[in-house]
Amino acid sequence: MTSQVLDGVAVAKEILKGVSRRASVLRDAGRAPRLATVLVGDDDASKTYVRMKVNRCSEVGIESVRIDLDAEISTPVLVAQIEALSADPAIDGILLQHPVPGHIDERAAFEAIDPAKDVDGVTRTSFAAMALGNPGFQSCTPGGILRLLDAYEIPLEGRHAVVVGRSHILGLPMGMLLLGRDATVTYCHSRTRGLAEILGRADVVVAAVGTPELVRARWLKPGAVVVDAGYSAGDRGDVEQPAAREVAGWLSPVPGGVGPMTIAMLLEQTVTAAERRAGG
Amino acid sequence: MTSQVLDGVAVAKEILKGVSRRASVLRDAGRAPRLATVLVGDDDASKTYVRMKVNRCSEVGIESVRIDLDAEISTPVLVAQIEALSADPAIDGILLQHPVPGHIDERAAFEAIDPAKDVDGVTRTSFAAMALGNPGFQSCTPGGILRLLDAYEIPLEGRHAVVVGRSHILGLPMGMLLLGRDATVTYCHSRTRGLAEILGRADVVVAAVGTPELVRARWLKPGAVVVDAGYSAGDRGDVEQPAAREVAGWLSPVPGGVGPMTIAMLLEQTVTAAERRAGG
Secondary structure (H helix, E strand, O other): OOOEEOOHHHHHHHHHHHHHHHHHHHHHOOOOOEEEEEEEOOOHHHHHHHHHHHHHHHHHOOEEEEEEEOOOOOHHHHHHHHHHHHHOOOOOEEEEOOOOOOOOOHHHHHHOOOHHHOOOOOOHHHHHHHHHOOOOOOOHHHHHHHHHHHHOOOOOOOOEEEEEOOOOOOHHHHHHHHHHOOOEEEEEOOOOOOHHHHHOOOOEEEEOOOOOOOEOHHHOOOOOEEEEOOOEOOOEOOEOHHHHOOOOOEEOOOOOOHHHHHHHHHHHHHHHHHHHHHHO | OOOEEOOHHHHHHHHHHHHHHHHHHHHHOOOOOEEEEEEEOOOHHHHHHHHHHHHHHHHHOOEEEEEEEOOOOOHHHHHHHHHHHHHOOOOOEEEEOOOOOOOOOHHHHHHOOOHHHOOOOOOHHHHHHHHHOOOOOOOHHHHHHHHHHHHOOOOOOOOEEEEEOOOOOOHHHHHHHHHHOOOEEEEEOOOOOOHHHHHHOOOEEEEOOOOOOOEOHHHOOOOOEEEEOOOEOOOEOOEOHHHHOOOOOEEOOOOOOHHHHHHHHHHHHHHHHHHHHHHO
16 A cells, blocks of 8 residues: 655645735735745755745745845844834735744744734744634644645544644644644654654654654554655655655655645735735 | 542642742732732632632732622623723732633633733733743643642653643643643543543543543553542542542542642732732
């Protein structure tokens, strides 16, 4: 048996068609949606991610404003820069590319984003909305994963979902979203004992730690739904990918699984933010 | 083997000694801490809880202002009332007794509480702070449970903790707090399948649903740490209590376990809020 593919490229493409249509309505009204991207420092991977997002914006008719800041910038200066974008009426959405350099207080920088422009879903307000099931922008990767599962009509209610990883913008909100859909949810992480046994009982696995092939194929329950949200150099995910295809019922590839969904969510939320601002 | 007792009465008493000392410092400076309690309707259990909290306030030197509102009050009127307390410089902390009557938008009422006065830890801001490990007030029952476990030096790191229940002010933040202490955390709830098997693997169980004796003694792993956060008429908890004493390694009684800890947390956070306001 070979697992079926959770094809993020195909699903993202459908989402972006709708985004493109909505962006053109706004453009025709003279209110083209506009995303500000903020990049601190010159990490190659981060630069690549920002470039991909900016390119994708232009393909769907979202304007972007790139703000590239020196790696040595201080937290107060970064916060002031983001506050200025929050106050700028010409900006609909703000993306602070993370991780930021270690000397910066990332949480302070995130909180400088106006929740109405938090299209990447990183503020406390957005996190609480996700966790408590209130309206708000979603953290793009977990939100995109849920959309991917929904596109393939994967049932979640009453199923045991295991999230490996507990980062504030991925693992933690991912579990909250799955719990909101009535899955039984287990969070595993670096201190977890017996990861193999826990994964062996999981109906749904989301691997989100960034350690290549941490999740071994032999640990998976046959037929499980496996989402690989990791990405490491050399197109390696958090799941032992070729082997997992023989065990999982559904599997998201790397690349072409979660990545495109994350970007699609970002652009969709940017258009939503722009529509709200235009209507307000 | 009989389980050891997680004695909430004794631990709360120690906490309240400190609270009393700190309240008297504030009182001597002419800034007695003051808690506003808001009760909507005349549910007997809710009235009892408010009375207990008010009595305990007076024992430790916290002044209280009781606001009892008609069950028929509308959401906007309740919100306006709470906003007035948020703005009132004479009030340090605000407790909205829950549940409120079904026609009221409880989330809107909670959000009317200034986070600086949210000594019951019910706002989105407090929830996000708990979940993300940032400073902030804690939801009193999960915060109190963590304090109770700490008082008995129960290790949490790497242990499998199962939280039964996912309410916004108890189960959900409880799991986040345990995750913050490096436990592997599973959330179970009404849609969970195989609850008995999941509980059978748990090192730590927090039962928080309000269904009498939902958690059967025979499901527990021998030696497990069991916290019974339920309370139903007739002093019945969520755990099959007499029988569980023969299986669990540690068990919180009902009454005398979680209840006193919840109140102690409320009063401690009220004094903290008052100290911050006095210092500011």
